[in-house]
Amino acid sequence: MPIHTEPMTINVGPQHPSTHGVFRLRVTFDGEEILEVEPVFGYLHRGTEKLAEERTYVQIVTLTDRLDYVSSMINNQGYCLAVEKLLGVEPPLRAKWLRTMVAELQRIASHLMGIGFFLQDLGTLGTPLMYGFRTREKILDLFEMLCGARITLTYMRPGGVFSDTPPDFWPALENFMQELPTEIGEIEQLVMENEIVLVRTKGVSPLSPEMAINCSVSGPVLRASGIAWDWRKMEPYDAYEWVDFDVPVGANGDNYDRFWVRMQEIHQSARIIHQCMEHIEPGPVRLDLPLVFRPEPGAEAYGRVEASKGELAFYMLSDGGVSPYRCKIRSPSLINLTVTEHLLVGWKLADMIVTLGSLDINMGEVDR
């Protein structure tokens, strides 16, 4: 016999240890069970789209760093692709390989954070999180060699990348790629078949493929639901058409599959990086574009990348001025949140936190 208690409404967030930023959920509980969920956000809204209308095309690159601040490289890439589409130019070959490589490095770093915080939400006291941070720290060191920054990188520019690699970068990358399998292996050994992880995540908050598509979900969350859709394969940009990699696909779309898909994508990213290191050849890394340029009036472009969280797209429209007339950002984190209510209602408080962790949202991107 189910025992019903007085429904209780709690504001989870905006200050809560595991809402991954300033995210708020108004949740009504019946005991431990969730009756209603309403996501509330906007606490980190900085008006990036409005700011972009006031800046030149090159200056906007710095704004994109601050969207999903754990995967700045991929944001840069998405924006630069959109601007290149707007101008109708192609970056040099070396720049394409370099962009692909650093974007995959960034994907590893971002997925490690996603997995680490997901497991943190499961209550692991930070051990896998710290393992992830150890690897991420090395990636950030590599980025520091490339552009001097660690988080807000601004490494890419419309028409290429900011500068060529320093000579000591390649040995360091080689070294990192040798250490990577061991470090990822340690995390996998610790958690992948841990019975508590399995019992907490398998079958919890499943997302059906139909629902995932209807809710415009993208990225690892979509693939965990069984749909092998990856823009790197379906609309290859930069050097992705020349590299070989697989698209991991989940079976049930539950929390475990979302976590597992990210784990597998790390391995695939490592494969891509190896191929980039093999194929990259000396050459120019940047088109000779002026610092301030004016695309054709009326030109528009929808440039998208498969970011670590999903489909990140920039819809750019030019009026012939030095800054875009409109720069719409399609943020995967915001749109993936559409399924929160569907995923959470009927589950328990503890599952709610874990499911949010498995969606891997980033508030910088949700609120923009």
Next chain:
Amino acid sequence: MSPDNVLYGTPVYRFVYELVGTVLPCWISYVAAGLVIMFILVNAVLMGAAVFVFAERRLIGRFHNRIGPNRWGPFGTFQPFADVLKLIFKEDITPAAADKIVFLAAPIVMLAPAILMLAVVPFAKNTALADLNVGILYILAVTSLSSVAILMAGWSSNNRYAMFGAARGVAVLISYEVPVVLCLLGVVMVAGSMSLADVVEAQAVPFLLVQPLALFVFLAGVSAELNRTPFDVAEAESELVAGYHTEYSGVKFALIQAAEFGGVVTASMVVVTLFLGGWAGPLADYLGWFWFLLKVGAVAFIFIWVRATYPRLRIDQLMAFAWKFLLPLSIINLFATSLEVFFLRDSQGVLATNDLWIMTGINLALGAGCIALFGSMIREKIKPVTWQPAAGTASLTVGEVT
């Protein structure tokens, strides 16, 4: 007045009692001796908690590939004292909507079980503060106090997270009390006594071997009662902010932390006493305290290790674990032990060392069998998916599940 209390056997108590008694009236020496004992107990728990906090933070640092606190004092050993000083000088906030008296009392009630438990633990030969003849019963009675304290803290805070934590905490404590009591019955039967000193004496073979199932159930149950991962639902940081002590700050928070970590130390002491032979070891008459502390350290290390490794169970899974897994195990253990004791004991009802070895063999086999059986029943339900990388992209039909 004749000193007819359980503490009179304690040398420290008698020394103070008689020293003060030579110059002052009897009742003052009575109080003075009691205060000295209390002073020792409280400080032992607080020091134990301090040492444990330091060890835990350093060890978890190592588990995390970090260094851990290493600035203040040699190897950072003064860190807990710095923490306590900081907490004492911090503002002590009482929420406006809180039930003030209960809010104030809860941390004190919470610290009480940890201190009271220490009174009956024998540190070395004849070195228990009070060798109660119902020592095990006393421990069980005292530990159940903490559920009252958790409920007090959660209720009086008038905070929904705290209330959630308190409700969970009490549910867990009450559920895990049952298997813990049942598994201790096995120990009592083999030892033939409830006095902790007698239990230690009875361990010609450590009960770790004679009662492996009981040890397993007891460790799991104690972890749950102490709110240690994987059973820390009551203060689940990622879910409930801090659970029942969300609203506590300053000195009260320090007391709650001391109770929590002191609780782990005293629980380790109980585990050592009941299952690892207490102060037994080479030259136990002189080095008993050393062996005792060494074993306590080892048990505390296991608690830390588990905490650094495992994620947290959900509350319903936690309940299922207690009622569907630990309870059957402890009943099986109780049943097997009583049969073994019935058939193996001699006419005086005493078990010889040889009999203990026979029981060890049977119980180890039984324990391994039971855990394998129950474990496979759980594992059946949670098989991980296996994925083979396919060449190229998988086929792309909407709704198709690959």
Next chain:
Amino acid sequence: MPVQALTGAELAERLSAGVPASVERWEEEVVWVEPSKVEDVARFLRDDSSLDFQFLNAISAIDFIEYFDVVYHLTSFRLQHTAVIKTRLHGRESLSVPSVYHVWRGADFQEREVWDLMGVDFQGHPNMKRIMLWEGFEGHPLRKDFL
């Protein structure tokens, strides 16, 4: 195999057949539709088996001072093609367009965002309120006249 963009002419032809009087005009890769027909068009695009646009990528709105454009980017996973649908709303006050919430749930937050920042109301959306800014905020900050 990379995704193909459907040409405006091809899409417009099929749309006119499926939803009469919905297409205003078309360009290279864009089809302009009648604002009042947006929901019907959306349902047709999603359900027609030769179009199969089950996935809504993005809803964007653009302020052109005299008029507003609302842009829908769509993808079909099964047929691997994309399309762009646009609709034009004239004027600056009380702009509204039918909501596609009931066709694509993914429109939920995007339509709310467009309302919040651009002031285009989506009729039929069950929860049309501000998303980034707080209730009671005056104006729509992404409009060109908002300073």
